Amino acid sequence: MSEPLLQVRGLAKHFRLKPRKLFEKPPVLKAVNGIDFDVEKGQTLGLVGESGCGKSTTARLVLRLIEPTSGEVTLDGVDILRSSRTALRALRREMQLVFQDPMSSLNPRMPVGVSIAESLRFHRVGTRAERHDEARRYLEVVGLSRDYFDRLPHQFSGGQAQRIGIARALVLHPKLLILDEPVSALDVSIRAQILNLLIELQAEFGLTYVFISHDLSVVKRVCSVTAVLYLGKIVEIAESAHLYREPLHPYTQALIQAIPVAQPGAKSVSEMGALQGDVPSPIKPPKGCAFHTRCPHAMERCRQEQPPLLGVGSRRKVACFLHEGA
Amino acid sequence: MTPAIEPILRVEDLRTYFNLRTGVLKAVDGVSFTVEPGKVLCIVGESGSGKSVTALSILRLVDAPGSIEGGRILYRDTDLLDLSEAQMTDRIRGDRIAMIFQDPMTSLNPSFTIGEQIAEGIIAHQRVGGDEARIKTVELLRLVGIPHAEERYHDYPHHFSGGMRQRVLIAAAIATEPDVLIADEPTTALDVTIQAQILRLLADLQRGLNSAMILITHDLGVVAAMADKVMVMYAGRVVEYADVETLFSNPQHPYTKGLLDSVLGLDAPADVELHSIPGLPPVPVNMPAGCSFRPRCSLALDVCAQSFPELREAEPGHEAACHAVDAGLARS
Numbered sequence: 001m002s003e004p005l006l007q008v009r010g011l012a013k014h015f016r017l018k019p020r021k022l023f024e025k026p027p028v029l030k031a032v033n034g035i036d037f038d039v040e041k042g043q044t045l046g047l048v049g050e051s052g053c054g055k056s057t058t059a060r061l062v063l064r065l066i067e068p069t070s071g072e073v074t075l076d077g078v079d080i081l082r083s084s085r086t087a088l089r090a091l092r093r094e095m096q097l098v099f100q101d102p103m104s105s106l107n108p109r110m111p112v113g114v115s116i117a118e119s120l121r122f123h124r125v126g127t128r129a130e131r132h133d134e135a136r137r138y139l140e141v142v143g144l145s146r147d148y149f150d151r152l153p154h155q156f157s158g159g160q161a162q163r164i165g166i167a168r169a170l171v172l173h174p175k176l177l178i179l180d181e182p183v184s185a186l187d188v189s190i191r192a193q194i195l196n197l198l199i200e201l202q203a204e205f206g207l208t209y210v211f212i213s214h215d216l217s218v219v220k221r222v223c224s225v226t227a228v229l230y231l232g233k234i235v236e237i238a239e240s241a242h243l244y245r246e247p248l249h250p251y252t253q254a255l256i257q258a259i260p261v262a263q264p265g266a267k268s269v270s271e272m273g274a275l276q277g278d279v280p281s282p283i284k285p286p287k288g289c290a291f292h293t294r295c296p297h298a299m300e301r302c303r304q305e306q307p308p309l310l311g312v313g314s315r316r317k318v319a320c321f322l323h324e325g326a
Numbered sequence: 327m328t329p330a331i332e333p334i335l336r337v338e339d340l341r342t343y344f345n346l347r348t349g350v351l352k353a354v355d356g357v358s359f360t361v362e363p364g365k366v367l368c369i370v371g372e373s374g375s376g377k378s379v380t381a382l383s384i385l386r387l388v389d390a391p392g393s394i395e396g397g398r399i400l401y402r403d404t405d406l407l408d409l410s411e412a413q414m415t416d417r418i419r420g421d422r423i424a425m426i427f428q429d430p431m432t433s434l435n436p437s438f439t440i441g442e443q444i445a446e447g448i449i450a451h452q453r454v455g456g457d458e459a460r461i462k463t464v465e466l467l468r469l470v471g472i473p474h475a476e477e478r479y480h481d482y483p484h485h486f487s488g489g490m491r492q493r494v495l496i497a498a499a500i501a502t503e504p505d506v507l508i509a510d511e512p513t514t515a516l517d518v519t520i521q522a523q524i525l526r527l528l529a530d531l532q533r534g535l536n537s538a539m540i541l542i543t544h545d546l547g548v549v550a551a552m553a554d555k556v557m558v559m560y561a562g563r564v565v566e567y568a569d570v571e572t573l574f575s576n577p578q579h580p581y582t583k584g585l586l587d588s589v590l591g592l593d594a595p596a597d598v599e600l601h602s603i604p605g606l607p608p609v610p611v612n613m614p615a616g617c618s619f620r621p622r623c624s625l626a627l628d629v630c631a632q633s634f635p636e637l638r639e640a641e642p643g644h645e646a647a648c649h650a651v652d653a654g655l656a657r658s
């Protein structure tokens with residue numbers, strides 16, 4: 001096992017909301033509520049979960065785009081959360097973010113080549129001519145033509161725009177790429193193109209990825225390790241192959257069960273929908289295990305105590321009393 | 327396809343065009359299909375393939391610069407294109423043919439309670455009084471699985487989660503027990519566990535009412551679970567049309583095959599490269615002659631550049647629009 005590139009410990013973000021009534025105590029939304037994980041060099045960690053589980057907040061915390069309430073984030077031995085502003089600026093070259101909606105993350109009036117070179121200008125790399133050359137080169141790296149330099153974002157399709165988003169992140173030679181739902185907005189036939197590109201680039205540049213997605217079948221393809229989040233906490237984390245073959249947490253099981261299978265007769269709609277109800281509000285999370293309101297196996301204890309995330313075997317951790325001491 | 331049941335809706339050679347400054351965008355270009363009571367037709371295709379415009383055309387909800395340029399939309403024996411706007415509103419839309427949209431937030435009026443919005447439709451179409459409409463609304467809310475329906479009647483759309491809002495829209499759509507339910511990506515905006523609940527609800531209601539359903543989706547997993555028949559669209563045209571088992575077990579058109587191959591199954595081995603269809607879908611404006619899939623097709627022949635392939639029966643009940651299939655090349 002190599003040294004982890006990224007280490008996250010006890011990371012939490014509690015948003016204080018506006019009180020609804022005068023003199024009311026402001027409600028607190030615990031978007032991320034104490035999570036730990038490591039990502040090893042050259043590996044991909046998948047973060048999966050439904051809307052509001054804290055996936056995207058985690059991404060922003062790791063990059064320190066928002067300040068955490070507590071916790072530690074270490075990139076290659078450097079503590080990101082205690083770095084000064086200038087140190088952070090340099091650190092941000094090492095870790096880049098790729099957004100879900102490629103179109104809205106590009107300046108519509110700026111030629112895409114200039115958008116890519118802009119990252120270099122911000123970090124004061126090279127001369128203008130060198131930066132533009134580098135931008136052209138990276139257009140080719142992501143499978144586009146260097147002649148696209150002067151085109152505007154609206155001249156590209158969603159898949160091409162996402163390639164540009166990836167080029168803009170890669171041009172800085174980062175170690176870590178955080179991919180926030182990078183293929184969710186794309187059509188099925190284009191999705192595979194972008195996933196293949198990401199897999200190739202990872203091998204070529206030795207990149208480490210944190211891959212955020214609500215789509216478990218995508219995560220399974222690209223991630224060596226998968227963490228499942230529910231209401232701001234990791235409920236299960238394991239090597240992807242293990243997690244999918246034998247999910248232990250009832251929520252992981254339900255997530256996998258709910259995915260339709262592209263084969264008639266393989267899974268009926270009644271077989272998909274084992275889980276009742278909605279995800280509870282993160283402002284008023286249930287007492288005890290946050291999942292107990294929807295869990296088919298909930299016991300009295302689950303309504304009172306929060307199950308800790310404990311190791312089951314050597315390569316998996318689960319936060320569920322069903323697997324305590326297993 | 328030889329349906330034992332008489333179709334309730336028959337669309338013939340539908341053409342819906344948009345007159346843009348840059349030319350004519352043929353969003354739907356000669357599309358024909360039928361739906362039968364109690365059956366589900368899934369329309370599959372990528373963004374811009376004409377799925378949603380087909381649905382909107384059936385209800386005559388296409389706005390300028392778009393217009394229906396030709397074809398027939400036969401509901402029972404009436405061509406909907408011959409009806410007046412008033413007849414459409416009174417008798418068809420939200421009555422015999424109801425639609426469920428993708429985004430449940432934008433299809434509800436934020437300034438009325440959800441109960442009022444459903445009751446309004448019932449009063450308009452069923453000529454009943456306010457009290458009766460209210461009772462019926464509460465029943466419907468209960469039927470679609472909204473807990474505490476009587477209290478939730480008085481809540482506004484923003485009080486509901488995405489999944490619950492979609493249930494509200496489904497309640498509104500089935501209020502008149504429509505003969506045809508059109509659902510345009512009804513679960514795309516929802517989380518996967520909520521999607522499963524909504525699909526199950528739709529399937530149960532559609533069977534219970536013996537309605538015909540047109541379900542538009544890009545998710546082949548949803549197709550496999552819900553469809554009886556499948557229509558694959560590409561650049562405004564139907565490229566393949568078959569019953570669901572046939573389409574998945576014996577796809578003919580290279581585009582359908584590509585789509586099926588690029589599905590990321592949970593069981594797929596992790597080490598092989600993902601299949602992808604090269605290139606991009608075209609924007610159907612000023613299209614050159616020939617097959618619109620040709621630039622992305624591995625089987626393209628000379629003839630594919632000259633004429634658009636007609637939809638032909640590849641085997642009984644299974645149609646594909648492909649010159650290579652016609653030439654017997656696509657058999658694998």
